[in-house]
Amino acid sequence: MRKLIILFCFVASIQVAFAQNKYADSLKTVLANTTNPLEGFNLLTKILENQSFIRGGNIDSAECVRLLQIAQQLKNDSLLAASYNWIGSYFSFTKGDNATALEYYFKALPLAEKANNKRRISSLDFDISLAYYALQNNKAAVQYVRKGGDDLPDKSHPLYDFMLLQYQRGMATWYLSAKQPDSALYFSQAFYETSRRVNSIAQRFNALASIADAYTLSDENELADVYIKKVIAISDSVKMIPIKLKFSNYYIPALLSKGNIPEAMVQAKQLFTLGESNSNNNVKLAAAGFMRRIFDSLHNKDSAYYYSRMEASINAQIFSQNNINKIQSLAFNEQIRLIEEEAKKTEEEQRRKQNIQYALLALGIISFIILFLMLSRRHITNTKLIQFLGVVALLLVFEFLNLLLHPFLESITHHSPVLMLLALVCIAALLVPLHHKLEKWATHKLVEKNKQIRLASAKKTIEELEKK
Structure with a gap:
């Protein structure tokens, strides 16, 4: 029965690998014929994701360099963050140089935050955690795993499962290192289910190895052996170095103990x-x-x-001491950057609230003056003055809405100047017709009021003349 299971897993893995090879070839064909830089960047990213994360192959440094060149050409923060992320992953996963990997990850983080790219931020968090796991700094690693979990994109995002899987993998690794088999098994099984939805043979291999490790920690060796056989059945299809290493770190000690x-x-x-x-x-x-x-x-x-x-x-x-100092310096610099960013955000929020208060105060004063002039029965007011004050009020309302909606507009436009301008034009397009209607109404009321004042003044003059 076990032989049949192993044979079934092997045949299934061959079929999946064939389908993934065909997909990769089609991506490369499209890439060879594209002239659009952004389209080329997206195609290169899909090729790298398919090669490394889905199929379990190693990262090609040449493709990482091409990504960076396109991102620099387009001067796009989000694309630069993705490029540095891939370069860091090349150093971490393929070369095992985690100090250099962390340098690129921490270089990418502020760019991803500036672009408000939650998917990229969570990806960087998880990759930083993997580097720390490799450096045996498990406490720092799990902090970034949890931060990545907090930064996950919305469930409607097409890559939600892709990112969730990395969170589950990180938590499973943490509980395995902490010798907590029940929690490790919970996250490992969730990791396996998500890897099936993503259809990643590399991550399925990783998840099965984690489940086997959890069962070994629980002294359930027969169940562990079942999962080890499943892992071995698909091991030839996986080439990614860190995944191979993780399995070897579990499997070889298990063989020695037996x-x-x-x-x-x-x-x-x-x-x-x-x-x-x-x-x-x-x-x-x-x-x-x-x-x-x-x-x-x-x-x-x-x-x-x-x-x-x-x-x-x-x-x-x-x-080495140099590497340790470099890693500690990078971590410290990132901590300082986060503190400074938080202080900057707090200061900007306070300034924005203060500006909103000033705008409301000015708007209130202008509105009071207009109402006073409209309702006063003693003064004849020039309509041009009301029109001027109306324009000032319109500008104040526009500035108030700009201050109030600015953070929301930044989040939905990802700091794009063109989209921000279009949003403000739409707001202005709604305000101007409303201003014209109010101005027409106020002018009409003002003319009527002026007539009444003049009529009352004329009646008073006539009465005074009659008395004489």
């Missing part, structure tokens, strides 16, 4: 080859550690010492 030294040796050598071929220090460090443990268990002191020295050397490269 005394299956030959298979552990095979897996460790494959992992080392993967690290060597991609110059990925994270992978080489893990592989060297596993090789050292294997040769220790075989009482082969020379080989164990060789891999021990290699492990220490790679570890020193990854966790």
